[in-house]
Amino acid sequence: MIFILLFFVASIFYKSLSTTNIFVPDKLIGKNLPDFKAKSFYDKNKFFTKNEIFNEKKYYLLNIWASWCGPCREEHPILIKLSNEDNLEIVGLNFKDKKESALKFLNQNGNPYKKILIDDNGSVSINLGAYGVPETFLINENNLIELKFVGPLKISDHKKILKKINNKNEN
Amino acid sequence: MKTKLFLIIIFNIIFNYNYAFSQNDNLNLHKKIYKNIRCIVCQGQSVDESNSDFAINIKKLILVKLEEGLNEEEIYQFLKSRYGEWIIYKPELNTNTLILWLLPYALFIAGGFYIFIKFIKKKSEN
Numbered sequence: 001m002i003f004i005l006l007f008f009v010a011s012i013f014y015k016s017l018s019t020t021n022i023f024v025p026d027k028l029i030g031k032n033l034p035d036f037k038a039k040s041f042y043d044k045n046k047f048f049t050k051n052e053i054f055n056e057k058k059y060y061l062l063n064i065w066a067s068w069c070g071p072c073r074e075e076h077p078i079l080i081k082l083s084n085e086d087n088l089e090i091v092g093l094n095f096k097d098k099k100e101s102a103l104k105f106l107n108q109n110g111n112p113y114k115k116i117l118i119d120d121n122g123s124v125s126i127n128l129g130a131y132g133v134p135e136t137f138l139i140n141e142n143n144l145i146e147l148k149f150v151g152p153l154k155i156s157d158h159k160k161i162l163k164k165i166n167n168k169n170e171n
Numbered sequence: 172m173k174t175k176l177f178l179i180i181i182f183n184i185i186f187n188y189n190y191a192f193s194q195n196d197n198l199n200l201h202k203k204i205y206k207n208i209r210c211i212v213c214q215g216q217s218v219d220e221s222n223s224d225f226a227i228n229i230k231k232l233i234l235v236k237l238e239e240g241l242n243e244e245e246i247y248q249f250l251k252s253r254y255g256e257w258i259i260y261k262p263e264l265n266t267n268t269l270i271l272w273l274l275p276y277a278l279f280i281a282g283g284f285y286i287f288i289k290f291i292k293k294k295s296e297n
Binding site: 028096121123127131132 | 232
């Protein structure tokens with residue numbers, strides 16, 4: 001009896017310790033991008049809905065970023081490279097930022113975004129199931145979230161994105 | 172005249188008391204929800220205890236949803252749809268959480284059964 005109990009406790013410890021404790025919310029992967037409405041970066045009186053942004057038959061990369069965020073600077077060269085892909089449009093969601101600082105950031109590092117939206121109080125990001133910056137979603141032509149990257153994009157993520165969008169092109 | 176004045180005063184007292192009471196209820200409700208939501212970027216804290224950017228955003232969202240007329244359960248459902256079951260401190264009863272929910276009861280029953288057997292044995296020995 002004691003051996004069974006010990007085995008049970010040990011197996012629970014083993015399982016708990018061998019799994020990662022870094023939580024990545026992947027609840028929305030494979031699902032439709034939630035509806036949202038966000039202000040335009042260039043004209044604060046203008047609002048865009050999800051359907052007005054993601055309305056073409058191509059891949060979209062929705063990138064949540066801010067000029068004050070160090071890791072965003074780190075991933076920016078990858079976004080610049082990805083912006084040259086024909087079947088991909090990059091949409092930026094500027095998170096709790098100052099417009100002047102964001103513009104300065106884009107002037108210094110280049111602008112990979114076709115459209116930029118603003119999330120000035122964090123509500124749009126929460127609605128998307130994000131929990132910080134940077135965070136990136138790969139959305140397909142049917143508005144389904146195919147991939148989600150928490151933290152700065154890495155070279156391996158760049159490859160994953162290329163693989164996804166090029167596979168689609170070949171089909 | 173005196174009766175009218177009396178009725179007005181009584182009405183005012185009741186109305187203000189009810190208003191204050193309902194406001195207090197709302198205050199307690201949002202606090203209760205904060206305490207039941209995990210701050211997923213923190214180490215073992217609820218959003219109520221945390222001042223992280225994530226917790227602040229979630230707290231703002233909960234207030235907005237309450238103002239929109241959503242009830243406690245609807246707010247939990249919304250957050251679960253975005254962040255999964257993990258964001259709620261009290262897990263739902265499903266196949267993944269079956270052991271978590273049933274094990275304490277099973278241990279309680281097994282313990283009671285063990286004590287009962289011991290008791291019977293001791294009684295028969297005497």
